[in-house]
Amino acid sequence: MPRTHSSERGNAFVLSWLTLVLAVTGAALAEEPGKWVERMNRALTTRNYDGTFSHWHDGGKVEMLRIIHRVQDGAVSERLVSLDGSGREFIRTGSNLACYLPDKHTVLVERRPPKESLLSGFPTINDQTASFYEIREIARTRLNLRHTHVITVSPKDEYRYGYRLWIDGSTAMPLKTQLCDARGHVIEQIVFASLTLSSHIPDAAFKPEVSTEGFRWLRNDAPPPSHSVMTDIVIWSALKLPPGFKMTAHKAQTMPGSAGPVDHVVFTDGLASVSVFVEARPQPTPSHDDLPVDESANVGSSSAFSTVIDGHKVTAVGEVPPATVRFIANSVQAGPHH
Amino acid sequence: MGPNPSRLTMLHRHDCELCDEMLSQLRILGRTLTLPPIEVVDVDSDPTLRRRHGLDVPVLLLDGTVVCRHRLDPEELRRLLR
Numbered sequence: 001m002p003r004t005h006s007s008e009r010g011n012a013f014v015l016s017w018l019t020l021v022l023a024v025t026g027a028a029l030a031e032e033p034g035k036w037v038e039r040m041n042r043a044l045t046t047r048n049y050d051g052t053f054s055h056w057h058d059g060g061k062v063e064m065l066r067i068i069h070r071v072q073d074g075a076v077s078e079r080l081v082s083l084d085g086s087g088r089e090f091i092r093t094g095s096n097l098a099c100y101l102p103d104k105h106t107v108l109v110e111r112r113p114p115k116e117s118l119l120s121g122f123p124t125i126n127d128q129t130a131s132f133y134e135i136r137e138i139a140r141t142r143l144n145l146r147h148t149h150v151i152t153v154s155p156k157d158e159y160r161y162g163y164r165l166w167i168d169g170s171t172a173m174p175l176k177t178q179l180c181d182a183r184g185h186v187i188e189q190i191v192f193a194s195l196t197l198s199s200h201i202p203d204a205a206f207k208p209e210v211s212t213e214g215f216r217w218l219r220n221d222a223p224p225p226s227h228s229v230m231t232d233i234v235i236w237s238a239l240k241l242p243p244g245f246k247m248t249a250h251k252a253q254t255m256p257g258s259a260g261p262v263d264h265v266v267f268t269d270g271l272a273s274v275s276v277f278v279e280a281r282p283q284p285t286p287s288h289d290d291l292p293v294d295e296s297a298n299v300g301s302s303s304a305f306s307t308v309i310d311g312h313k314v315t316a317v318g319e320v321p322p323a324t325v326r327f328i329a330n331s332v333q334a335g336p337h338h
Numbered sequence: 339m340g341p342n343p344s345r346l347t348m349l350h351r352h353d354c355e356l357c358d359e360m361l362s363q364l365r366i367l368g369r370t371l372t373l374p375p376i377e378v379v380d381v382d383s384d385p386t387l388r389r390r391h392g393l394d395v396p397v398l399l400l401d402g403t404v405v406c407r408h409r410l411d412p413e414e415l416r417r418l419l420r
Binding site for chain 1: 351352353354355356377378379380383384385386387389390392393401402403408409
């Protein structure tokens with residue numbers, strides 16, 4: 001009997017262990033696509049790399065750029081070089097950014113947030129964004145002779161765009177990235193033509209190629225900007241927002257040529273963002289009386305929608321589907337949202 | 339109702355000398371050329387604007403389309419306003 005008990009306990013132990021292993025394995029598999037996005041962002045910020053990539057946006061021209069990124073003794077250095085005619089270069093060392101503009105014979109030196117990379121356009125999934133996007137691995141394929149995981153970050157509703165990512169299976173670097181609308185139409189694309197990872201990148205790689213002789217140097221020693229700017233008094237806000245969107249910035253300023261102050265309010269879900277401008281509307285001329293004033297527009301990947309609320313012109317603009325700017329503009333109201 | 343009037347947007351940054359210069363040049367240009375209303379927007383307040391244009395401030399946009407970066411290009415602005 002004791003033996004039987006021992007055997008039963010053993011079987012129970014094996015069963016429990018198997019159950020645990022299967023559960024953990026299942027959870028790991030289920031989390032895997034999201035983990036690839038995490039690994040990608042970690043690789044972008046922690047690895048040393050030197051790559052050439054094309055950046056296409058808005059259906060316009062393709063720009064070729066070179067990015068060099070190094071982390072050495074905890075210090076981040078980056079250099080972004082435009083390989084087209086302008087020859088612009090941006091060199092970041094920690095929070096110091098130097099912008100070399102040969103076509104303007106100018107060098108701008110300013111302070112930027114230390115974690116703000118020169119290479120952007122890749123989605124970051126966190127607790128805020130995870131609820132509104134579904135992450136899946138849709139294929140494994142070869143790109144530039146590398147084995148890649150094709151990961152999609154798809155919105156769960158019609159209020160935001162999605163991403164397709166080709167992530168290198170061994171380095172987790174993104175070899176190709178697309179921002180896509182609901183029909184899969186590509187809005188923006190980044191494709192690496194070459195990418196080299198190395199353990200050491202010399203200091204010489206972070207020197208500008210351009211000669212700055214005779215250039216004008218402009219320094220802006222103001223502290224790096226806060227990414228959340230809120231005035232004390234919230235005059236305009238939104239009664240209702242698409243799921244996940246929150247107000248993150250609010251500013252009132254008087255614009256040249258405007259009759260009164262213009263409110264600028266920003267809403268974001270952590271990936272997508274919408275700017276809303278509210279200004280006092282000039283008195284309508286007789287020919288405009290009682291006519292509808294709602295207007296929609298699209299410029300490249302940006303959508304815009306204007307309407308009139310309480311005698312104010314409200315314009316929402318963002319790199320989001322038209323439904324989102326329409327939703328937010330129509331929800332704007334005077335006074336803070338509670 | 340006529341077409342939606344054009345709108346100029348200047349993306350700027352706090353304590354940016356080139357931004358102040360572009361704004362001054364726009365004011366001067368406005369004495370001889372009828373300009374649309376100008377919005378001056380902090381590029382760092384909107385993550386998308388910062389990502390798209392943060393390295394090129396100041397940027398002048400006409401109805402969302404880039405007119406010029408860093409320095410005012412009066413000829414390009416005149417051409418686009420025609």
